[in-house]
Amino acid sequence: xxxxxxxxxxxxxxxxxIGLALPAGRRAAVAAPAAPFSPNAFVRIAEDDTxxxxxxxxxxxxxxxxxxxxxxxxxxxADWGQMRxxxxxxxxxxxxxxxxxxxxxxxxxxxANSWMQMRNAGAAARxxxxxxxxxxxxxxxxxxxxSRGVVSHGRRKARxxxxxxxxxxxxxxxxxxLKTPEQWxxxxxxxxxxxxxxxxxxxxxxxxxxxxxxxxxxxxLHPPAFGGRVAAVDKAAALAVPGVLAVETIPQGVVVYAEGxxxxxxxxxxxxxxxxxxxAETRSSETLIKVWAAAAATPGTQVEASGDVDGALKSxxxxxxxxxxxxxxxxxxxxxxxxxxxxxxxRVDIWMGSQWQVGETQAIAKxxxxxxxxxxxxxxxxxxxxxRRATPNxxxxxxxxxxxxAYRDAPVKFAWTRENDxxxxxxxxxxxxxxxxxxxxxGEIVAWDQVLAGQSIxxxxxxxxxxxxxxxDSTMVEGASESSYAWPNHRVGVHVMHSxxxxxxxRSVGNTHTAYTVETFLDEMLALGGxxxxxxxxxxxxxxxxxAVLTRVAELADWGRAAPAGHxxxxxxxxxxxxxxxQIAQVSRRADGLPRVHKVxxxxxxxxxxxxxxxxxxxxxxxxxxxxxxxxxxxxxGDGGRVQQSNFHDYRSLRIEEMxxxxxxxxxxxxxxxxxxxxxxxxxxxxVANAWRRLTGRAVRRLPFAHGDNA
Amino acid sequence: MSTDFVLNGxxxxxAGDPDTPLLWVLRDTLHLTGTKYGCGVAQCGACTVxxxxxxxxxxxxxxxxxxxxxxxxxxxxxGTTADALKRAWIAIDVPQCGFCQSGQIMSALxxxxxxxxxxxxxxxxxxxGNICRCAxxxxxxxxxxxxxxxxxxxx
Numbered sequence: 001x002x003x004x005x006x007x008x009x010x011x012x013x014x015x016x017x018i019g020l021a022l023p024a025g026r027r028a029a030v031a032a033p034a035a036p037f038s039p040n041a042f043v044r045i046a047e048d049d050t051x052x053x054x055x056x057x058x059x060x061x062x063x064x065x066x067x068x069x070x071x072x073x074x075x076x077x078a079d080w081g082q083m084r085x086x087x088x089x090x091x092x093x094x095x096x097x098x099x100x101x102x103x104x105x106x107x108x109x110x111x112a113n114s115w116m117q118m119r120n121a122g123a124a125a126r127x128x129x130x131x132x133x134x135x136x137x138x139x140x141x142x143x144x145x146x147s148r149g150v151v152s153h154g155r156r157k158a159r160x161x162x163x164x165x166x167x168x169x170x171x172x173x174x175x176x177x178l179k180t181p182e183q184w185x186x187x188x189x190x191x192x193x194x195x196x197x198x199x200x201x202x203x204x205x206x207x208x209x210x211x212x213x214x215x216x217x218x219x220x221l222h223p224p225a226f227g228g229r230v231a232a233v234d235k236a237a238a239l240a241v242p243g244v245l246a247v248e249t250i251p252q253g254v255v256v257y258a259e260g261x262x263x264x265x266x267x268x269x270x271x272x273x274x275x276x277x278x279x280a281e282t283r284s285s286e287t288l289i290k291v292w293a294a295a296a297a298t299p300g301t302q303v304e305a306s307g308d309v310d311g312a313l314k315s316x317x318x319x320x321x322x323x324x325x326x327x328x329x330x331x332x333x334x335x336x337x338x339x340x341x342x343x344x345x346x347r348v349d350i351w352m353g354s355q356w357q358v359g360e361t362q363a364i365a366k367x368x369x370x371x372x373x374x375x376x377x378x379x380x381x382x383x384x385x386x387x388r389r390a391t392p393n394x395x396x397x398x399x400x401x402x403x404x405x406a407y408r409d410a411p412v413k414f415a416w417t418r419e420n421d422x423x424x425x426x427x428x429x430x431x432x433x434x435x436x437x438x439x440x441x442x443g444e445i446v447a448w449d450q451v452l453a454g455q456s457i458x459x460x461x462x463x464x465x466x467x468x469x470x471x472x473d474s475t476m477v478e479g480a481s482e483s484s485y486a487w488p489n490h491r492v493g494v495h496v497m498h499s500x501x502x503x504x505x506x507r508s509v510g511n512t513h514t515a516y517t518v519e520t521f522l523d524e525m526l527a528l529g530g531x532x533x534x535x536x537x538x539x540x541x542x543x544x545x546x547x548a549v550l551t552r553v554a555e556l557a558d559w560g561r562a563a564p565a566g567h568x569x570x571x572x573x574x575x576x577x578x579x580x581x582x583q584i585a586q587v588s589r590r591a592d593g594l595p596r597v598h599k600v601x602x603x604x605x606x607x608x609x610x611x612x613x614x615x616x617x618x619x620x621x622x623x624x625x626x627x628x629x630x631x632x633x634x635x636x637x638g639d640g641g642r643v644q645q646s647n648f649h650d651y652r653s654l655r656i657e658e659m660x661x662x663x664x665x666x667x668x669x670x671x672x673x674x675x676x677x678x679x680x681x682x683x684x685x686x687x688v689a690n691a692w693r694r695l696t697g698r699a700v701r702r703l704p705f706a707h708g709d710n711a
Numbered sequence: 712m713s714t715d716f717v718l719n720g721x722x723x724x725x726a727g728d729p730d731t732p733l734l735w736v737l738r739d740t741l742h743l744t745g746t747k748y749g750c751g752v753a754q755c756g757a758c759t760v761x762x763x764x765x766x767x768x769x770x771x772x773x774x775x776x777x778x779x780x781x782x783x784x785x786x787x788x789x790g791t792t793a794d795a796l797k798r799a800w801i802a803i804d805v806p807q808c809g810f811c812q813s814g815q816i817m818s819a820l821x822x823x824x825x826x827x828x829x830x831x832x833x834x835x836x837x838x839x840g841n842i843c844r845c846a847x848x849x850x851x852x853x854x855x856x857x858x859x860x861x862x863x864x865x866x
Contacts, residue, residue, distance in 0.1 A: 060808045061806070061807030061808030061809065063807075192801070192804060193804045193806075195806065196800070196801045196804045196805070196806055197801050199806035199812050200797050200800035200801050200805065200806060200812060200816065201745075201785065201797050202744075202745020202746070202785030202786055202813040202816075203745065204809050205744070206747075206810060208738075208744070208747070208748065209738075209744035211742055217739065243727075260735060260739040260740065261735045261738070261739055261748075262735045262739075263728075265751075332844060333808070333844060334747070334749050334755070334808060334811045334842070334843070334844045334845075335747070335749075335808070335810045336749075381809065382808065383808045383811075384807075384808040384810060384844050384845060385808075386844070415748075417751060418750045418752075418755075613804060614804075617807060617847070617850070620847070620849055620850070621807055621846045621847065623846070624846020624848060625844065625845070625846050627846075628846070647751075647752050648749075648750050648752075648754035648755050648842060649752065649754050653755075653842045655839045655842065655848075656834070656835060656839055656841070656851065656852065657835035659846060659849055659852075661849065662849060
């Protein structure tokens, strides 16, 4: 089902900004023949009783299609079996992320921004079905009930499909009555995910699976260093490969078009390109670390300054000083970035698992020189992202658009190879932190001094105006400047470092490094002061929800018991994107000297738990993704600025035998729901590091664990 | 010169370069897209198919080498064990992004065909070559055990 055409006329209508309560006069135009009842932008009820929820967020595994549908189904009193999902078209007026102001997914905001929107959408539809039944049966609407997709009054019953046509002629209630939490039937329950069936038999369609008549396959060769450009291309050998159709140069590199992926790859391998590397980054990661570390030794821009840190350090009974190094990390989603683009006349059709739907559609329209409303996005499932599919400057859409526009004769499937992906930049930025801390004679922490140095993701992009305040990019210091703890003398400074290596948000953004330094340095300070890691944290937490998740995870793991011989426990707690997560890891030493994580206990408070099954899955996934990178993730620039890794053989992933058992406790919260896609990640690396220090006496301050410095 | 082989029980033929990896023949030419590209160098397992009943990475298998042999993809994976695996996968919602799961299921099917009642070590050994960046590994392990148990109960 594709609702694009039927709603195009509403673009820009201010009345639709909240995506609900369409003016009655326009409602008839909304209704598509396949779904006679379309009370708002999100709900479609067909004569066959199916309820389709229009999903405004990308689905790359974090479960928003199930979560958003659950909220609608509950308010609608639908049966879960009648629920279907369809992706929304690119349309900010109807489908913008209410926290972003444009369509987009990120910052674990899908549930948080849609919660009331989806409840209202479901409740409005329910009220209209009830009113239609009441009129048909000539009974008061207040006496009509709805349960599991059946509308009833006494012995009279009607299914949604039977009432759809009549309901569609009724006015849309502006403020429908919402359920109270006691009335929820699906929210808080483990509803099955809507996309599990098609993802378990090979039938789910991703962008890479889209086929168009006459389509050609295109692959790109990027410059060998960031900031490089094409100087000259010798196309002859590539064009001589059977099946290669064309070679074109675009600003991002050299594109080979062919009848199939294999000839395209052979053609790419045969290219002879002279690169202009005069503006390229030629420094190695080791050089960058030295430069960043020198900066981190000075105070930087002050983000947090309370009390008298220098005085407290001077008078402290004991102090610790430490430098931490975090490497660049690639996201490496299983499906490398891709798009299928087809131009006909002045129209452009786009098939993509877009994370930034309107911005990417506009970027591709621009590449073709057509007005934005001439480009149509057909949103697809995306094979993972972890942040990679959204960039402030729509880098991939611009590149795919340029590649397709340079070859106008046929639809183009433009797909990155894994090598493009690993070497393509947009990394979690390299960071160096310098910390100094002091405790008094009784072991209480009296001073905390932290300086961070790294690249900003947003400075110099269109998002700078939104994110940067008082010269500080908050995504660089989140989790350090505002942590869950209160220190009497607290200072945080930041240095914005510069390189043409493009940085990007990576599953939990700044929290990927700040949670590690805060939670491991804190653990060392507590140990220095003779404090228990759990009790010591609880004593300095200022937030009841933070205390509650830490207390819950300690109960779950039976904290305080002795670890089995050769094992140790470590704990960490971190709040990000409004969600609180605490984890305890049980760790031993592998034969190769790296940590083996046997089990992770996890407590999470994400507000009202819409679907605990999805929440548990995201904690498992965040732990696995975080652990894999903590152990192995090391994207290194070598001499001349060349990326040293190229594929999964040298950019190592967590594998099944390394996945710990995970036990998750979901707090039954009444707070507004917040996200779970990212917050499961930050605590795992520090929890493992804290266990490792207890086990081996060694504090890991250079990630990953596999780095030679930790041997 | 064309390459003839059996695909999901039916005759199939490819007229192009016999060096072409089977993965791209399946996807680009025959439009069987359940088999995925993830790395192209046999490091991730997303492209796993069965060649004469055994697990095979189609991204490094020249189509010429499968002449006269039998290839099974996720689309053709059928029978008691395959059905049990798919049911087990759905029952505990294994997939997240889902992109690697065809390969995971084909590797699991290869495992259960050889060892109907696998130990944890058997699962580690058989599945270590299949990367899941979403890290759905716990559920993959559980679903394999559930499928093994239900297949045994049905036998």
